[in-house]
Amino acid sequence: MYNTALLTDHYELTMVAAALRAPIAHRECVFEVFARRLPDGRRYGVVAGTGRVLDELARFRFGDAEIAVVERFLDPDTVAWLRDYRFSGDIDGYREGELYFPGSPILTVRGTFAEAVLLETLILSILNHDSAIASAAARMVSAAGRRPLIEMGSRRTHERAAVAAARAAHIAGVGSTSNLEAARLYGVPSAGTAAHAFTLGFTGPDGTDEKAAFATQIEALGVDTTLLVDTYDITQGVRNAIEVAGPGLGAVRIDSGDLGVLARQVRDQLDSLGATETKIVVSGDLDEYAIASLRAEPVDIYGVGTSLVTGSGAPTAGMVYKLVEVDGIPVSKRSSHKESRGGRKTAFRAARPSGTIVEEIVSQGGGKVPETNGLITRELQIPLVRGGDVLDGLPTLTDAREHLARGLVSLPWEGLGLSHGDPAVPTRHVVG
Amino acid sequence: MYNTALLTDHYELTMVAAALRAPIAHRECVFEVFARRLPDGRRYGVVAGTGRVLDELARFRFGDAEIAVVERFLDPDTVAWLRDYRFSGDIDGYREGELYFPGSPILTVRGTFAEAVLLETLILSILNHDSAIASAAARMVSAAGRRPLIEMGSRRTHERAAVAAARAAHIAGVGSTSNLEAARLYGVPSAGTAAHAFTLGFTGPDGTDEKAAFATQIEALGVDTTLLVDTYDITQGVRNAIEVAGPGLGAVRIDSGDLGVLARQVRDQLDSLGATETKIVVSGDLDEYAIASLRAEPVDIYGVGTSLVTGSGAPTAGMVYKLVEVDGIPVSKRSSHKESRGGRKTAFRAARPSGTIVEEIVSQGGGKVPETNGLITRELQIPLVRGGDVLDGLPTLTDAREHLARGLVSLPWEGLGLSHGDPAVPTRHVVG
Known part of the structure; x- marks a missing residue:
């Protein structure tokens, strides 16, 4: 106490x-x-x-x-x-x-x-x-329609404000949070993918090794995990992901670039590789307007950070x-x-x-x-x-x-x- | 721990x-x-x-x-x-x-x-x-020139973020904070005036009684305190303040209206009442631009809140x-x-x-x-x-x-x- x-x-x-x-x-x-x-x-x-x-x-x-x-x-x-x-x-x-x-x-x-x-x-x-x-998050949830959101903004706000933000976002309809203290204190479901650092960490004297990174993540977390595919070349990243995980891969995440264009390309590529159930998670400076602008694109899950925890203006x-x-x-x-x-x-x-x-x-x-x-x-x-x-x-x-x-x-x-x-x-x- | x-x-x-x-x-x-x-x-x-x-x-x-x-x-x-x-x-x-x-x-x-x-x-x-x-606060401190600032934004941000904000503002040159936990944890000097509620609280069956509020505050905190003069009519408020405190009153605070115009009026009035050393504290949605715009006005201390603790945009x-x-x-x-x-x-x-x-x-x-x-x-x-x-x-x-x-x-x-x-x-x- x-x-x-x-x-x-x-x-x-x-x-x-x-x-x-x-x-x-x-x-x-x-x-x-x-x-x-x-x-x-x-x-x-x-x-x-x-x-x-x-x-x-x-x-x-x-x-x-x-x-x-x-x-x-x-x-x-x-x-x-x-x-x-x-x-x-x-x-x-x-x-x-x-x-x-x-x-x-x-x-x-x-x-x-x-x-x-x-x-x-x-x-x-x-x-x-x-x-x-909560007021900002509700607009994002509305803009996302039926697609789920993950709150991942802890790093963009005060460390304790982050916990309260996760709670408020959950009230507003955001499904899960990256914040573990919010999971402990309020029972908000926690979720996460991986950072570019993880893939970069597999660099050795012989160069980069995205496949080794993916294989290790799948070994640890199962095929249902989300692989981050844009550390190097995104098309090669998707190819590596499915090669390693098989078509049953849970999801891929795209964190940079023109998310709408990339989501379409990646969807087509995943489908052509037989990974028709593999979901696409997008993140990177998303606010309610960016979420709405992706409404027609094959996006399955939005990761929202900065703009959510700062009340979107x-x-x-x-x-x-x-x-x-x-x-x-x-x-x-x-x-x-x-x-x-x-x-x-x-x-x-x-x-x-x-x-x-x-x-x-x-x-x-x-x-x-x-x-x-x-x-x-x-x-x-x-x-x-x-x-x-x-x-x-x-x-x-x-x-x-x-x-x-x-x-x-x-x-x-x-x-x-x-x-x-x-x-x-x-x-x-x-x-x- | x-x-x-x-x-x-x-x-x-x-x-x-x-x-x-x-x-x-x-x-x-x-x-x-x-x-x-x-x-x-x-x-x-x-x-x-x-x-x-x-x-x-x-x-x-x-x-x-x-x-x-x-x-x-x-x-x-x-x-x-x-x-x-x-x-x-x-x-x-x-x-x-x-x-x-x-x-x-x-x-x-x-x-x-x-x-x-x-x-x-x-x-x-x-x-x-x-x-x-700190980055926002430094701009406010620069805009204020040699005039001191009080950080009073705790109520506009998460309760723990408020403590860190007071600390960061102090690094940036803000002299004091309203936040008591920042005083305890980091030794930032704490300061404060009074709220409108205090003056309003002296309302009775016979009506309002600003003078009783002022007299009570001075009795408790001494003549060096800051009286909030804009609960009712500001000219009457200043008159009441000096009548009760005498010309040795520490300061008056103005929290609403056109702060530049009011500061000049209040300065003239204070001077005419012999309270030439009584300071003027202004507050109310001040950011670095508003602070700069008051540079030529007879303002002694700025109280900054919302815009400081939210990083001014x-x-x-x-x-x-x-x-x-x-x-x-x-x-x-x-x-x-x-x-x-x-x-x-x-x-x-x-x-x-x-x-x-x-x-x-x-x-x-x-x-x-x-x-x-x-x-x-x-x-x-x-x-x-x-x-x-x-x-x-x-x-x-x-x-x-x-x-x-x-x-x-x-x-x-x-x-x-x-x-x-x-x-x-x-x-x-x-x-x-």
Whole structure:
């Protein structure tokens, strides 16, 4: 067990120190997490990270190591309060795998000011990162149609972010990951092929030996493995692969060049060699657009890396954690560009009887189902934490995957387009 | 002590399993980390993360938890080999805080194929992330001139990436961080102001009470604190701040609106209230361009968040880890777009007697200082690990900061420009 209480901002602690000198510290507050807008041109966002937030809640404690840091700048009363800190409030939120839109109240935290403000940074870090990855990954999964994706971007992001990225991508429908810690921690299926270094390693005084590399890999991993065929000449690589493995070879991977042209050539060559069931894996700087552009090509599996783990141009979801209610009084900041709506919100999604969603309804005050004129409405938040305890029976990672798969089907057709545009459905703010 | 051996890709392990069936596993190999190019339009890169790589080396071990995962897909001989795994080779590399350019051999790992290939993913994760942040941060520091920056982006990136980002930003010259774990782990000075929630929390049945919020903060943190003045009306906020704190107030923070216009207004107002020493902190979606655009305004401190921790458009440095030598034989992949140069490289930087650098020289084979026609050359790699042990006396974080500060001064003037362009100096490849 490790503590995560220092994964936060200095000012959360000084605000607590100040608040403890006034009644504010113990007033009942409501904080909400939401995104003012989606990343530029995106049609929808995907919530991910909630499960990780709940995991960290129990580790958000100030032990000796944490106290040693905060007592450098905090008074003894505050330090004593932090030693006993344990979140005792309630949390509700969108499920993981739920779609979200501008203004959707993705997470609602209720507790005293001091105990709830302290969670701001960690909650935002997790939700902003994981939702950014899931949102990008969902577009890639859509672009790939029924073809599976392997997440292999660990090397392009922070080593721990990589684990969370694999988890978020899995929620979004990516089938497997290269990341072994994600396999251990979250049960995401792990997968992999081989690197060019492996083939290059068989170079000796007499020159290169791609066949020896392939034969060794097959001996170790079986004929169902994936051979990387583009270290030297790709046509010779495919010939060597089938010569060594026979026509029952699992797959070949192409990692460079014009993937569409090469996939066709390699498919023809494999078929002519009788390897009609051998699959083609492509990788190399694939994003949702490149995946879509390969839709008509004989590609079986996409390996996605950099662009997935960096959110394909939107590496953070831009969510904020705002105080919206104090002792039942709605509060909000007033400034020109950052308008927040005060008061605790309830959220509903309205759909036609066909299942196609029509609007996101964010209701301020009360929890009444708003008027929707014959549409079917679904309340979007579920209870997650009560009295500081994470509830039992919350949706699993598999539930989240399935929930998102259904959610994507519910989008109006233009919502699944890759082109830039407005959110797939409007957000309507109502006062309940 | 925790293990980090699962922060890697599935295929590193299967390559080891295959390699162990052939002589390749135990052949002496050289792997090099380099970037084929800089992020679009960038003039230089900044190396960061090397210290973290060395920290993790001792934790890259397969204990019971790690073995339980890898034995799902590996044979018993490989599993036994992993149980005993300990890197026993040598590592040389660029210092942290060193500038780098396309092709610079940032890290050179020598060891057997099996032991060295295994480190690929973790090394790249760390260097790609940390160098991306340091490279972006250095541009922001340059744009800010002598004005200090506070890193406050933790909430916009993965919670552990945030810690590494604070460290990388500090190397780049950012003075302090909001992240408390970075303060604990790396000794980066922590700092912070207050959030709008603090002021909003003082709302009661009788309405808002900004003055009570300010008074409480000053009581807790002293008059040297920074008051956030834009929760309601900024002019009233400044008036309230000085009324409560007196003209000796440390600073005010502006977090929204047209920061240039507001900084001038607030400066005039502060001066007219006698608070001539009260500083102005600005924050809110600042990147290097926004920082530069505020150069003529009366801003004292910049708070930077999102754009810093996401690499300001380049969230990963795109470095690769390539096998370049096997038992002394240079090896390289041959494909159309990804040419690698085989053979172990040595790197030098040539400068005029004035100190201005002229070129990066990457020498293949041998370590002789290349001809540079009267220029002063400096060898760029230093020894980091010998026989698996991290060397004593390596540069500290402070050394890295100072090294980079000198490095930036050595750039040709156009190299510090923010506009897109070619690398500040060319990379010349020579055969030694």
